[in-house]
Amino acid sequence: MKGFVSSRLHPVVNLLLLLVLMFAAACVAGFLFSVIGYLVYGVKLSEIGNVAQNPAAHPHGWEVVMLSQGLLLFGAFGCSALALVALMGYSWEEYFMPRRPVSWVWVAAAALLILGSIPAMSGIIEWNAKVHFPEFLHGFEQWARAKENQAQGLTTFLTRFNTTTRFLVGLLVIAVVPAISEELLFRGVIQRNLVQWFGSRHAGVWLAAFIFSAIHQQFFGFVPRFVLGLILGYLYEWSGNILVPMVAHFTQNAFQLLLLYLQQREWTASTFDPDSTDSLPWPWMLASLLFTAYLLYFLHQRWRAELVAPPTEMHVISSHGVAVAAADAEPTVRHTLGSKGVVVESAPPGPDAPTPQH
Known part of the structure; x- marks a missing residue:
């Protein structure tokens, strides 16, 4: 199928066009949000900023912020990625799944890899949360910690699941939508174009992981999110199917939400603190590190075998x-x-x- 733009454009041009589409999609999503917010929750356009800054003060603050998060993320990230592919004349299946169908082993291993790496990641999380910048960056550190606290406060508010319905909505907006939209954008489009631009899988994966972590603007969680981006990036490169990192990304977010929900319903031990940045005991971290390394080696070897085996x-x-x-x-x-x-x-x-x- 012939597209509106050439499929042979330089990767830099593709990425610039992606930025334009992201801005346009964000505008459309913002318009839809303002219309739905007014019709359903009675929030006027002039009130949206106040609700976003202090959602707890509005009777429908939780619903409004969830709607905003879901629409903007799906529009600016997911829809812009899909639109770029369509403009180039590719089918979505052809572009995002160059090797298909994917074996169930890849999907199961991706989810298991995420769960198995959690204890090892806890050590990175603790280190990154307690890191201090040099003296000449003291002002930046104060600003970054303020942003971190603000984001943590909003996350805490959005993850108060006092009903099962709220938990299911949270699962959709915080787990399903990011898994689809962010993987289409960062792995499916950005990483692919970076790989083509630099002529190196590793350069594309590492740069895409850096952008993925930086765009969240949480500097005291930058390193663990960067490592997650690396895992997701190599899962896509090795499997050749966007569904694999999507499953891994969903598992990461959904597992955290499930722990929060169980803790809030008092179905877990009272000493459990889902917001803690403390690392788990070192034997757990060591076992997790070895297990994660083995799974990555297993998937890498499977990828190499699939490259030479007749399909x-x-x-x-x-x-x-x-x-x-x-x-x-x-x-x-x-x-x-x-x-x-x-x-x-x-x-x-x-x-x-x-x-x-x-």
């Missing part, structure tokens, strides 16, 4: 779309994942090769 079916991408050919058929055009993203390899058709069906 059970091969996706042939032509100018008219995507067709599926049998594994013993030689396609005229084949897309594989190389160090610079998706690389086209041409191969002469065999005498009995079927014609792709579009």
Whole structure:
């Protein structure tokens, strides 16, 4: 399918176009939020800022902020990524899932990797929360800690799940929407274009993880979020399917929300503090580190094996779309994942090769 813009644009141009689309999508999402907020909750446009600053003072503050968070995140991140791909003439499946279908092993291992890394991550969280900047950055440190406290206060307010309905809404807005929208944007578009730009998987993954962590503007949680971004980035590079980091991202957020909900319903030990930045005992962290390293090694080896193993079916991408050919058929055009993203390899058709069906 031919797009409105060329699919051969330089990655830098693609990223600049993405910024434009993000701004436009954020404007549309903001307009929808203002309309829905007024019609459903009676919040006028002039009152939105006050509600956002002090949602506890408004009778529908929780609902309004949740609506704002969900619409803006899905619009500015998810919809802008999807729009860019559509403008270039790709199908979403073709662009975000160059290797498909993905084995259930990747999905299960991604979720297990996130859960298994939690004790090890607790040590990084504690270190980053207590870090101090040099004296000449003292003013910046004070500003950063104030931003951190403000964000923590809003998070604490939004995660007061006094009903099951609130928990389910929180699960949707804080776990499902970020897992979809942020992975489409950071891994699906930004990381892919950075890999193509620098010609290196590692450069693309590390830069995308840095941007992913920096955009949250929580500097005393920057390092653990950066490490999470690295894990999500390599999961996407190795699996070749955006669903894998989406599952991992959802598992990360949903598990934290579930612990909060259980603690608030007093279904866990009274000594449990979900907001604590203290690390877990070192034997747990060591075991977690070894388990995480093993899973990453296992997935890396599986990726290498899948690169050389003959697939059970091969996706042939032509100018008219995507067709599926049998594994013993030689396609005229084949897309594989190389160090610079998706690389086209041409191969002469065999005498009995079927014609792709579009």
